[in-house]
Amino acid sequence: MRIVLQRVKHASVRVEEAVVGSIDHGLLLLVGVTHEDEEKDVRYCVDKIANLRIFSDNEGKMNLSVRDIGGAILSISQFTLYGETKKGRRPNFMAAAKPDHAQTIYEALNDQLRDVGLRVETGRFGEHMDVSLLNDGPVTIILESKETS
Known part of the structure; x- marks a missing residue:
């Protein structure tokens, strides 16, 4: 699994002009899945996403997770993350x-x-979506589940 994870002040997704998902402070996930992904990849990514310390504490240091701040997730399926361009x-x-x-x-x-x-x-799987966000930082991380081996 390949996930582009962005710390956001707010984010939303529209399908056919209707907002189908919206969050305030939290994480926007662009989620790509490959043929080999299985349950252990999901577990690895969930642990990382929930506990990754990329939000600022009172001293301005990245010491807090999305759970610590009571943030939300906007998850968007994006097969194009596995696009090969060589x-x-x-x-x-x-x-x-x-x-x-x-x-x-x-x-x-x-x-x-x-x-x-x-x-x-979430957005809607397999649909054309318009995603809006305000990246906070900016903080953008690429998470790969295959790094577990």
Whole structure:
């Protein structure tokens, strides 16, 4: 799994002009799933997302997690994170999981984030979405579940 994680002051997602997910202070997740992703990848990412200390404490140091600050998550499925651009001019998305597997893993990630006490808003899987955000910092982290090995 590949996740672009952004610390945000607020973020929202629209589908066909309607807001389907919106958060204030928290994390925007752009979530890419590959064929090999499984339950252990989900668990690894949930632990990292929930506990990553990237929010400022009273001294301005990044010592707090999204859980510590009572922040929320806006999770957006994004297969294009597995776009390969080494050859040619059109990205190759062969490394992205097929939709049925990707949706299962994506929903498991969101469910497990909720299970650890986080409020999770989402876009709509497989839909064209317009995502708006105000990046705080900016702080942007790339999380790869395959780094566990």
